[in-house]
Amino acid sequence: DIQMTQSPSSLSASVGDRVTIICQARQDITYSLSWFQQLPGKAPKLLIYDASNLETGVPSRFSGSGSGTDFTFSINGLRPEDVGTYFCQQYRDLPYTFGQGTKVET
Amino acid sequence: QVQLQESGPGLVKPSQTLSLDCTVSGGSLTRGNYYWNWLRQPAGKTLEWIGRVYSNGYTNYNPSLKSRVTISLDTSKNQFSLRLNSVTAADTAVYYCARYRSSWSFDHWGQGALVTVS
Numbered sequence: 001d002i003q004m005t006q007s008p009s010s011l012s013a014s015v016g017d018r019v020t021i022i023c024q025a026r027q028d029i030t031y032s033l034s035w036f037q038q039l040p041g042k043a044p045k046l047l048i049y050d051a052s053n054l055e056t057g058v059p060s061r062f063s064g065s066g067s068g069t070d071f072t073f074s075i076n077g078l079r080p081e082d083v084g085t086y087f088c089q090q091y092r093d094l095p096y097t098f099g100q101g102t103k104v105e106t
Numbered sequence: 107q108v109q110l111q112e113s114g115p116g117l118v119k120p121s122q123t124l125s126l127d128c129t130v131s132g133g134s135l136t137r138g139n140y141y142w143n144w145l146r147q148p149a150g151k152t153l154e155w156i157g158r159v160y161s162n163g164y165t166n167y168n169p170s171l172k173s174r175v176t177i178s179l180d181t182s183k184n185q186f187s188l189r190l191n192s193v194t195a196a197d198t199a200v201y202y203c204a205r206y207r208s209s210w211s212f213d214h215w216g217q218g219a220l221v222t223v224s
Contacts, residue, residue, distance in 0.1 A: 001169075032209075034210075034211035034212070036212075042217075043202055043215040043216065043217055043218050044153065044202075044212070044215060045215070046210070046211060046212060046213050049209065049210045049211050049213075050209055050210075055210075055213070087152060087153060089153070089211060089212075091206075091211050094166055094168075095155050095168040095169065095170070096155040096211075097155070098152045098153045098154075098155075099152065100152050101152050
């Protein structure tokens with residue numbers, strides 16, 4: 001299995017701040033990485049696919065970058081409705097695996 | 107707009123079989139290049155991929171669960187199903203069905219179904 005390591009596990013930021021989350025893969029996954037947002041009590045929602053592509057309808061304050069083993073997810077201008085948990089996930093190889101999640105609070 | 111909805115018992119006894127269905131609306135299970143997946147999430151933890159089925163019935167499973175899992179299609183109902191046998195308390199989780207699109211990953215999800223093993 002490809003292990004995905006996310007950091008930090010939680011963070012607290014102010015509205016309007018830039019928030020950055022790191023995801024590292026144990027082996028090269030090229031660009032096969034997505035980012036999900038999970039609001040409290042809800043199903044995950046796809047935000048970013050292929051490491052940096054914004055899913056249709058997702059606000060442009062969300063962005064992703066990276067390739068290989070090191071990836072970054074950012075929220076540029078945190079809003080109150082962004083509070084939740086964010087997960088990275090690789091789809092380079094089966095079984096698909098997720099990071100441990102980053103809980104974002106304000 | 108594709109929508110997925112899980113259904114099934116919310117309580118299962120230890121050693122018995124967990125069974126869930128996922129009904130897909132707004133699109134056909136057999137059209138397009140999609141895989142139909144089951145995932146789960148224990149309370150406060152990350153997501154675990156259980157397995158997937160393609161439109162032709164071909165399946166892949168997580169090796170950690172492979173000996174206990176069966177995923178199948180019912181094209182007449184536009185549903186796919188999960189069966190997990192010999193359950194224990196460790197299988198207590200919210201179970202999600204989701205559509206996987208190549209290079210997009212999981213782009214549509216059900217709302218989730220809490221299954222408690224007790």
